[in-house]
Amino acid sequence: xxxxxxxxxxxxxxxxxxxxxxxxxxxxxxxxxxxxxxxxxxxxxxxxxxxxxxxxxxxxxxxxxxxxxxxxxxxxxxxxxxxxxxxxxxxxxxxxxx
Amino acid sequence: xxxxxxxxxxxxxxxxxxxxxxxxxxxxxxxxxxxxxxxxxxxxxxxxxxxxxxxxxxxxxxxxxxxxxxxxxxxxxxxxxxxxxxxxxxxxxxxxxxxxxxxxxxxxxxxxxxxxxxxxxxxxxxxxxxxxxxxxxxx
Numbered sequence: 036x037x038x039x040x041x042x043x044x045x046x047x048x049x050x051x052x053x054x055x056x057x058x059x060x061x062x063x064x065x066x067x068x069x070x071x072x073x074x075x076x077x078x079x080x081x082x083x084x085x086x087x088x089x090x091x092x093x094x095x096x097x098x099x100x101x102x103x104x105x106x107x108x109x110x111x112x113x114x115x116x117x118x119x120x121x122x123x124x125x126x127x128x129x130x131x132x133x
Numbered sequence: 134x135x136x137x138x139x140x141x142x143x144x145x146x147x148x149x150x151x152x153x154x155x156x157x158x159x160x161x162x163x164x165x166x167x168x169x170x171x172x173x174x175x176x177x178x179x180x181x182x183x184x185x186x187x188x189x190x191x192x193x194x195x196x197x198x199x200x201x202x203x204x205x206x207x208x209x210x211x212x213x214x215x216x217x218x219x220x221x222x223x224x225x226x227x228x229x230x231x232x233x234x235x236x237x238x239x240x241x242x243x244x245x246x247x248x249x250x251x252x253x254x255x256x257x258x259x260x261x262x263x264x265x266x267x268x269x270x271x272x
Contacts, residue, residue: 045203048212049237095234097195104195122199129231129242130163130190131220 042070042115045122053081067098068111070121085123095126142215142241142257144168144270148178153253155180156219156245163191164245165218167201169211176211183218190230191218215257217243224248225256227265235260241268 044060051058062077064070075082087093091111098105098113099122105113115121148168155164166180179201182194193216206212216237220228225246227235235242238261246254257268 047202048239095236097199099196099199102196102199122203124195124199124202125236126192126195126234127165127167127198127216127237128185128190128192128234129218129228130185131223131228132187132189132230 041117042119042121044070044074045120047122047124049125050081050084050123053078053084064115066111066115067092067100067105067113067121070115071111084125095128097124097126098122099124140259140266140268141271142243142268143174144215144243144255144257144272145175146272148175149255149270149272151178151180152217152219152243152245152255156221156247156253157250159183159219160221160247161188163188163219163221165191165193165216167193167198167213167240168215168217168243169201169206169209170214171211173214175214177209179205188221213237213240215241215243217245219245219247221247225254227258227260232260232263232265238262243270 041061041063046054046058062073064073071082071085085096100113101120165183168175168178170176181197183191184194185192225244241257242260243257255270257270259266259268
């Protein structure tokens with residue numbers, strides 16, 4: 036991975052406490068899994084918010100690459116190219132169900 | 134943790150009416166949406182799509198949410214300050230599901246109950262660290 040292969044990562048408000056308040060980061064990563072690893076190395080604790088105990092993307096976290104939800108594609112193996120925009124968003128969910 | 138200070142959230146009457154109207158339109162399903170604001174003051178209400186299955190859950194369409202959080206609201210210089218949803222047949226109080234899925238600790242969670250259809254009830258809450266703290270919705 037060369038230095039020019041950087042992707043843009045958009046961090047939502049509730050996760051900015053892990054990034055020192057930064058909402059927009061750039062990092063080098065070949066796919067979403069690698070991106071998550073890099074984020075957790077740079078911002079300890081963030082990875083735990085993105086992956087569940089089995090290492091998969093948390094059920095109530097959605098990850099979009101250039102506007103497409105990776106859950107509907109290759110998930111953690113979704114390839115990334117220089118300039119791709121990755122948006123991370125925790126769910127707004129709940130309800131009266133018991 | 135306890136706090137003596139009672140938090141208030143200034144909810145304009147027009148937004149209150151819009152939430153009730155949205156809840157009635159969506160019933161028996163739950164409605165959902167967000168309120169964007171500046172400095173804690175509401176500026177605009179955005180009704181959103183509920184992509185959850187059934188009548189007793191809500192999940193704001195993540196595609197809509199990502200557009201709001203990273204494009205629309207930064208352009209408007211606002212941020213999400215409240216999240217609302219309805220309880221068509223139960224009280225305006227957070228359920229265990231509401232608490233378990235509260236991933237936005239800086240937002241006020243507003244619940245609109247249609248348990249008594251002619252007398253809708255709106256209440257606001259902070260849902261943080263598995264605790265519920267009421268926020269008074271003032272006009």
